[in-house]
Amino acid sequence: MSDLLERLRGRGWRMTAQRRVVAEVLDGEHVHLTADEVHARAVAKLPEISRATVYNTLGELVSLGEVLEVSTDKRAKRYDPNAHRPHHHLVCARCGAIRDVHPTGNPLADLPDTERFGFTVSDVEVTYRGVCPDCTGA
């Protein structure tokens, strides 16, 4: 975690209490939080932090490549701190829980030139959908 803060400082980030708190929240638990959840947890540590700052900071972390934005469902975007190891997602259709997964194979190679329509394809995102063990029982 202090890794993350160090890295950010090295990139010219001005270190503020707010940014530190947001970084801590993301690092704290390896889950995929929505912006509002990040805000709620940040408020618990630093009551006067504002929503705008959380959005700003998340946006900056995303553009620095430290955090990934995941929009699996129609609702809020979620933020994935595990940006440094490529992975895909497994989403529960009932409760929205997300797990990181590592499929074999390379889907980028599975898209033939004839199916690229002149696009410069740079990235691929795979989302598996199903029902998680907790929801299967219900």
Added chain:
Amino acid sequence: MSDLLERLRGRGWRMTAQRRVVAEVLDGEHVHLTADEVHARAVAKLPEISRATVYNTLGELVSLGEVLEVSTDKRAKRYDPNAHRPHHHLVCARCGAIRDVHPTGNPLADLPDTERFGFTVSDVEVTYRGVCPDCTGA
């Protein structure tokens, strides 16, 4: 298209002018429209149709499996009438344009049991991202 209407009638759908219009819009052009775009086109054919009805009807078509919801970008959901042939999507990162694509290989088979965490995995969705020919020049 009348296929679609027949199928829906057979499933107990009450046939109304509004639903017919929404179905026609989706069938008319093979593109991926947002709910608002569907509404705009529906209004052109039936001026008094309301936004709520369009949303309701789209939602019903989705749960009946006649239409797919695609949420590629953070903005509006898009609706894909091509629900009966499995396919994936290629999205332009600049302008948001979407194309249907058919990769080789089967990503579902690429997710080993050890990576399923007890989930009942039923579906996989692959989104390729890149820049389309129109936006590459700019």
Added chain:
DNA sequence: AAGTTGACTTAGACCTTGTCCAATGTAGGA
């Protein structure tokens, strides 16, 4: 063909997620 009824539609208020801005505060270099 007319009556009946519950599904469908409507308009608009409301909610959620996210963005923007002007005023204010502050980290870190000089």
Added chain:
DNA sequence: TCCTACATTGGACAAGGTCTAAGTCAACTT
């Protein structure tokens, strides 16, 4: 320590979507 450019704040705003109460009408019944 002082300065100032960068960061934060709170509140207004916007877009996309949902909900509700009241009215309408498709299709079944007779």
